[in-house]
Amino acid sequence: MQVTSSVREPLVTGGKTVHDVTEDICRQVEGKPTKSWMLGMAISLATLGIGAYAVFMLLWEGIGVWGLNKTVGWAWDITNFVWWVGIGHAGTLISAILLLFRQKWRMSINRAAEAMTIFAVICAACFPGLHMGRLWVGFYWALPLPNTWGSLWVNFNSPLLWDVFAISTYFTVSLVFWYIGLIPDFASIRDRAKNKVSKAVYGALSFGWDGAAKTWMRYESVALILAGLATPLVLSVHTIVSFDFATSVIPGWHTTIFPPYFVAGAIFSGFAMVLTLMLVTRKLFKLEDYITINHIELMNIVIIITGSIVGIAYITEFFIAWYSGVDAEQYAFMNRAFGPYAWAYWSMMTCNVISPQLFWVKKIRTSIAATFILSIIVNIGMWFERFVIIVTSLHRDYLPSSWAMFYPTFYDVGVYLFTFGLFFTAFLLFAKFFPVINMAEVKSIIKSSSLKRNN
Amino acid sequence: MENNKHFVLGVYDDEDVLLTAIKAVRESGVKIHEVYSPFPVHGIDEALGYKRTRLPIAAFLFGLLGTTLALTMQVWMLGFDWPMIIGGKDFVSLPPFIPVTFELTVLLSALGMVGTFMIVSDLKPYKQPRIFDVRITDDKHVMAIDLSANNLAKDDIKKIVSSSGAGEVNDKDFED
Structure with missing residues (x-):
């Protein structure tokens, strides 16, 4: 028997029974798409269409269509890559780390958060692929395939290669974790299905699940171990992403604080994206009894914590640059804050350091409108963080004659x-x-x- | 009576009633075929006398395989098959090999364990499961008792199940 403290807020409101849960969730799957869903789909497909044109032109013409130059060789592409990977991290944090900590409030948000992870990682993976210019050779540039395919073995000393392994493992394990969780729910839909097609489709998707106690026992064991594996995995992924920069010798990148700072930033932006998505889903699908104000408040508290870690990291970075006494390092940071990209730096500081502090006020962190707006501001800030780290560290090269600025073209925006x-x-x-x-x-x-x- | 075709089903609404019922039914000497639930019920494995799953061991062994394969691959490729000078570093140096080794350990451990789970639990897309009651995936817990595995008469079994707190007691026969 499970006992929950009476002072704790109920996780599901509205006096739902077990049967109500099935009804409320399956209704979305079984019903006709709503008008707002169709509208959302139309906008998404239109965006995808414009973007597909940019991707096609990029592949056709080569990456010269981007605004990159000899000095700034990495800009929006890697910014977007890191941004999307970071967003993915919240899904794994919710489903794996909160499972290990037995935080039950994760249960009504983990499915959508994990889906977000998977789609965000796919979006992230587009950028290194496209940056190679020739997507189709990416496989044998990035994977350790035999030399007869045209190259030597890959360089296992390179953090960029570690990224290949980290991102693909992360994607695979997240996908498997998500799917294992979906199987029993697909079985529920299968058993309710009225027409042949959905019975067959959800029957296949449910893998013949019958709810036997023995299978449930194994299922729980698998979920627990997958959570145990996914927890260090998710920490390793953003650590390795930060190694892309931290293992280099570029002033502004060459920092040992990067791994924890990137992981905190990833969870920060990921939770913001979960909130953006869940607030809309909750409203459209009438899930107010499952995703309660209590859930929103708890997620906002995670945002305060990770946002403050990120803020401290920014300040520490600046302090260490000064304290190290290295001229190049000091210059890189002064240039960040007061150089030509100061507007980006201060946008980042405002969005990431100041705005989440508003959540200390209970009224703000329990307000849906405020949470929605702040969740978007946080992700704008996190995009600027990566842009600031990447572009400001590159654009003032070692020789003043090669100093440059980066200006995005239509294709930079288009691929995003x-x-x-x-x-x-x-x-x-x-x-x-x-x-x-x-x-x-x-x-x-x-x-x-x-x-x-x-x- | 042929094997595995004729069942008595006890349908329960509440997981705590179910747990005491399992104990009561087993104590009265009735063998339970299996219990089906819409969600995992804690303590049901002990009540039914199931041994702990060995899937964690499988996960560990697959992980070990991943570690070994990843280290062997990297050391052989960069150390022996085609050594390359990269920034003047040693051909075989352990620290830069750790990230890939870690990732492959996790990957093989996860995939191996989930694969084993699928096989031992017989989960596959083209499987047609025996559905004892469609409400199992909604809100009912169903205790299935195989008549061919018990010596007691059907009516006696039904009485035992009914007195254990079952909301309904039904018959279920399968053709195949």
Whole structure:
């Protein structure tokens, strides 16, 4: 028997029974798409279309169509890559780390957050691929394939190669974790299906799940071990992403603080994206009883914590640059804050350091409108963080004669739009055809955490 | 009576009633075929007398395989098959090999364990499961008792199941 403290807020409100959970979640899957969903889909597909044109031109003409130059060889592409990977981190944090800590409030948000992870990692992976210019040779440039394919073995000393392994492992493990969780819910939809097609499709997707106690026992064991594996994995992924910069000798990048600072930043931006998505999903799908103000508040608290870690990291970085006494390092940081990209630096500081502090006020962190606006501001700030780190460290090269500025072209913006289109199209498809809340997990806490059953 | 075709089903609404019912039914000497639930019920494995799953061991062994493969691959490729001078570093140096080794350990451990889980639990896309009651994936817990595995008469079993707190007691017969 599960006992939950009576002072704790119920995780599911509205006096839901186990059967209500099935009804509420399956209704979205079984019903016709709503007008707002169609509208969202149309906008996403239009964005995807514009983006696809930019991607096609990029592949056709080569990466010269981007605004990169001899000095600034990395700009929006890597900024967007790191930004998307970072967003993905919240999904794994919610589903794996909170599972290990037995935080039950994760249960109504983990499914959608994990879906977000998977789509965000796909979007992230587009950028290193496209940056190679020739996407189709990427496989044998990046994978250790035999020499007869045209290259020597890959360089295992390079953090860029570590990225290949980290991102692909992260994607695969997240996908498997997500799918294992979906199987019992697909079985619920299969058993309710009225027409042949959905019975066959969800039957295949459910892998013949029958809910046997023995399978549940194994399932729980698998979920726990996957969580145990995914936890160090997610920390390793952004650590390795930060190595792309930290192992170099570029002033502004060559910093040992990068791994923890990047991981905190990733969770920070990821939670902001989860909030942006969940606030909309909650409203459109009428899930207010499952994703309560309590959930929103808890996520906002994670944002305060990680946002403050990021803020401290910015200040520490600046302090260490001064304290190191290295001229180049000091110059890089002074140039960041007061040079030609000062506007980007101060946008980053405002969005990431100051704005999340507003959540200390209970009224703000329990307000849906304020949370929605701040969640978007945080992600704008996190995009600027990567832009600041990448571009300001590069644009003042070692020789003043090679100093340059970076100006994005239509194709820089277009490829970014492409990933937005891809992300939202995938998320909307997920929200329509897959159960957006993990029914089986939520059902298991109904008895201890629902209002009606407690009284 | 043929094997595995005729069942008595006890349908329960509440997981705590179910747990005491499992104990009561087993104590009265009835063998339970399996219990089906919409969500994982804690303590059900002990109540049914199931041994702990050995899947964690599988995960560990697959992880070990990943570590070994990753280290062997990197040392052989860069150390022996085609040594290259990269920034004057040693051909075989352990620290830069750790990230890839870690990732492959996690990858093989996760995939190996999930693969083993799929195989031992017989989960596959083209499987047609035996559905004892469609409400299992909604809100009911169902205890299935195989008549061919028990010596007691059907009516006696039904009485035992009914008195254990089952909301309904049903018959279920399969053709195949």
